[in-house]
Amino acid sequence: QVQLVESGGGVVQAGGSLRLSCATSGLTFRLYAMGWFRQAPGKEREFVATRKQSGGRTSYADSVKGRFTISRDNLKNTVYLQMDSLKPEDTAVYYCAADRDYGVGTTVNEYEYWGQGTQVTVSS
Numbered sequence: 864q865v866q867l868v869e870s871g872g873g874v875v876q877a878g879g880s881l882r883l884s885c886a887t888s889g890l891t892f893r894l895y896a897m898g899w900f901r902q903a904p905g906k907e908r909e910f911v912a913t914r915k916q917s918g919g920r921t922s923y924a925d926s927v928k929g930r931f932t933i934s935r936d937n938l939k940n941t942v943y944l945q946m947d948s949l950k951p952e953d954t955a956v957y958y959c960a961a962d963r964d965y966g967v968g969t970t971v972n973e974y975e976y977w978g979q980g981t982q983v984t985v986s987s
Contacts, residue, residue: 865889865976867959872981875949879985883944885959885978896962897935897942898974901955901983908958912944913968922969927953949985956980 871883885897898913912923912933921933932945942959960974967973 865961867961867976867978869957869959869978869981872957872983874984874986877949877951877985877987879949880945880947881949881983883946883957883959883981883983885942885944887940887942887961890961890976892935892940893937894963896965896968897933898960898962898968899933899942899944900958900960900971901953902958902980903955906955908971910969910971911957913962914942915968916965922967924969946983949983951985951987953983954985955983957983 866888867885869885875881896915899911900908901911902908910924911927914921914933914935930948935942958980959978961976962974
């Protein structure tokens with residue numbers, strides 16, 4: 864049974880930082896590209912960042928580029944999202960996801976497994 868469990872969300876003031884973690888089990892972690900998405904109230908789920916399997920190539924949404932960093936630890940089967948210089952518009956539920964294929968990795972439909980999400984709230 865595949866499980867993805869996010870943690871690290873919370874309430875932070877604008878300009879602050881948070882580090883999200885996503886612990887996985889039940890899959891061969893190194894074979895999966897890992898992504899982070901977010902969904903604000905009344906909006907569609909949107910791509911935030913992805914890190915590929917081999918080589919660890921990364922991609923970021925323009926809205927977070929230079930502020931967020933995705934990393935992965937293949938020994939701990941965990942993916943992280945370091946979020947700095949947070950803005951109120953970053954407020955959302957953040958989800959991690961796993962993709963066995965070698966696609967672009969920026970769309971919801973590419974990902975097979977999802978976590979339950981963790982709330983991030985940035986106050987102004």
